[in-house]
Amino acid sequence: MTVNRKLISWIVAAALCHTAGLQAAHAGMIATESVASTTELVQVESRRAHVLATLNRADVTDALVNKGVDMDAARARIASLSDQEVVSLADQLDNAPAGASGVLGAIVFIFLLLLLTDILGFTKVYPFTRSIR
């Protein structure tokens, strides 16, 4: 019984925190971002994301710091993201494309493959290739 009561009180507390997070904007005004998350403009999934984001900005900042970003810079960067973007960033930090164009650590097969595709004009890895047209 006490366990149940404890559980219920936790759920109620969590639910209260969540609504407070959603609706506390500009001195009682309903924020544009909150309305956007309830319209069909943004997909259903991001509605869930919105809720998570209100709770997790600090965690995502830490994740960015773990990837080598300076603490102050990470805070400023996360502050400039919308709620939806914060969650996407947390998702993508490990595997989304990161524009880099560094030195290619390719083995010989890959080297030859990319050389061929460069010449055919499907890729543009090497600065010295000119594609045939």
Next chain:
Amino acid sequence: MRPGRRRWLARAGALGAVGLLSACASLTASQTRALLAQPPSDLPARVEWTQVPFFPQELNQCGPAALATALGAVGVPIAPEVLGTAVFVPAREGSLQIEMLAAPRRHGHIATRIRPDLVSLLREVAAGQAPVVLLNLGLSIQPLWHYAVVVGYDLPAGEILLRSGTVQREVMPLSTFEHTWSRSSQWAFVVLPPDRLPAQADEAAVTEARIAFERVAPAPQAALAYRTAWQRWPDSLLLGLGLGNALYAAGELPEAEAAYARVAQRHDSAPAWHNLARVRLERHDLAGAHTAAEAAVRRAQVETTWREAADVVWREVQQARQGAASRPKP
């Protein structure tokens, strides 16, 4: 040769030919072919923006270099090194797309994703923009991600012009560009000040970018961004409500009220009625606040997300009215 076997060979041959053709089809740059065969009549044949600045990238710093180029093109002088602290992720040795879109906000500008097709991209360029594109210069199995900035094109020559990496004027065949761009799902954005809109972006992309801008921008700038977009899409609930919220945050209450009233009437939306009631309450228009709060409560029966907020504002309006009624008249 027996007729049966000949028929089998013919069938196999036909099958092989079909296979080969479909392979070819996937290898040709179909958008480039269509574009060059029949260029849209309103698209200039050649464009080049030579005044767009160039920042040769340091190792792995193509993201900051591309951003500095795009911001420089709209008159924001900023060094790639400064932008590096805003977008570069050391452990990934690169910059992520989300942060590329976010960084211009911190310099008073808005990055908006544009439509993912070649003609739309070239239309942006023709309209004077310098779009940032994400390319996969390698293959899907061996990706080589790279940000570059489109500064022109030459349709008769079938070429696109880029500020890219350490090359100030990279001339790339349009077909190669299409292949490398397709591998990023044709991801591109333009950077513009809040009073301008991309030539081709659609309502959803513009709205999303402006809502994200509102979070960090000074309120008058956010209002300007919403007003510009609302003029183009006057039926948008979010743009109108955003304008109201930005004006309210800027302390321009009469203008905020006008924006809320217009959105509330047009869309009969609970959040709009709610915010209208609040701003009227603040302006001591108790009768007006009452009407709006009533509408907010009515609409919140349907838009249940806002039921609690509507009830709260309703109670506050009633308290204010009772307070006003019990006060002795001068």
